[in-house]
Amino acid sequence: MGKKELKVSLFLAWRSLKRGSRSSALLTILIIGMCFTNMIFLPALFSGIGQGITKQIVDYEIGNVLVSPQSGNQYVTDLDATLDLINGMPGVERATPHFSKGATLKYRQRILGASIRAIRPTDEKYISPLYSKIIAGSYLGEGDTGEIIIGKTVAGDSSVREEDEFQASLGGVRVGDSVTIEYGNGFTRDYRVKGIYETGWNSADSTGYVTWTDMEQVEGKTLDKADYITVKVKPGYSEKFVKDMLQSYGVSPRVQTTADLLSKGMGRVLQSFAIINMVSLIVSIIITTIVLFIVITIKTINSRKQIGIMKAIGVDKEVIMHNYGFQVIILAVFGILLGAAITSILAVYMTYNPIVTPEWSATLYLTPMDLLMNSLILFAAAIVAGYVPAYQVSREDIQTAMRA
């Protein structure tokens, strides 16, 4: 197979696509483009969701490393000493405690059960972007008492009737309003709503935050214990390193990194995502292969006589095979380019308009590597699908072909 032959194959392929049925070529390209989109969209969406959830868990729940109470204990005890110890360790940016208490919130006619979290507002800023998610009013100040910031879900919307609400709320609390909170221990206090925030992370948005000082008044004593401690790792240090440090200092045997926690809870979710991705990948490949196989088979069957004639006048069978091969390659390249364009546009669109649900919000997480890998897979499938019928028809003997 020389250069000249390949050139003639390419020439024949190009002419055939250009002067043959326009609509059939365009439809084939469209189908390949759609298969490509289908192949890449779900996996990219799922990894977008996965990334979104992971980020929110890190931001609003556990930081980089989570220190839980020793087994058998409900709380991390000896809090101040523990915090000092952790904050002094290499690789630790900041450690801060969370302490939650079940409570009933009352506002006008509405009553809502929620859990109220006590935080240290300044330290919390190192761990969580909560302070930047205030949509009305302001963030908690150190030492604030009788003041609370609540999530948008808790605050609610006065224009939505109670029975129409997706999630129960206080029915439209505004900054400056007073909300009465009765804690599980019977302590009751009127809070002024200092701020309303929206993080997009449901469990954060359906709670309220007060200061550590305020919670000490609720408890009636200094609060030297916490549900857990979240730790932010300094840039350049790994979570694992800090975890190992914490354990070797004997802080608590129950120290987990984000990765540890995700591999348990999220692992299951990600695993089912992976299965769905695999199915969608295989289905797309099969569809593309079958479509191209049919398109090329029809093309070759319709031109059997012509193939016989070309062979009769001295066109080698390899030239004829590559003619159809090149047609598939050209169609596949255009189809893949179309698919890449569609997915890229979708990715850009979803960056600005993410899919938002109460549990997560998702953008398309798409790397050039994903695009490349999927292109190669689809391309390989296309070549197989095209060359099988091309090979078969090019081997047919001249007499049989010409009589067709």
Place this chain on the structure above:
Amino acid sequence: MIRTTDLRKVYQMGDVQVKALDGIDLTIDKGEFVGIMGPSGSGKSTLLHMLGLLDQPTDGQIWLDGVAVNKLTDYEKTMFRLYKLGYVFQDYALVPELTVSENVSLPAMLRLDRNEEEIARSTTEILERIGIADRCCHLQKELSGGQQQRVAIARAIVNKPDILFADEPCANLDTENSRMVLGLFREINDEMNQTIVMVSHEEWHKEYFHRIIKLRDGKIIDYGK
């Protein structure tokens, strides 16, 4: 130029054996314009296919230009057809997606001894010669039957083949166009000493041939010499 000995072709149709060619011995010299005639089913096309390396004989030998062509491999036969043989078929057999000049150039494009310049020049020359140069950029569907057959002839002779084979090239044409095609064959035969083997069953074609080989039931009944 062409020689066969005891050429046979047997088609197996279930239990029945059809002897399409039943022991053909013939010789055709360089520069001859030979007509092959005979009733339908007498084996004319079959003989032409054997001589043109488009099919494999059941038995017997064929020499083209001194080469024992039965012994060639598939690829060698393809190359032999490309470099030494030209064909004109009854139904023109052009590539519908190629223009007139692309159709004519196609066999030349595959030859290693032709560069693009030569191909372009010989294509223009041949199109002018057969009087369809003004149609060079049209597609097959935009041409009349006579014009299509002229393009097919141009394609067959552009490579200056040693032998030109034609299987009833006038079957789909009216008398006027048939005369044009036959006249063209006559001209290239005269001017370039082109060997031509043509199958026909029209009596009036006889006047164009140097010699007529008559077939019946797969046997030669008249060598015309």
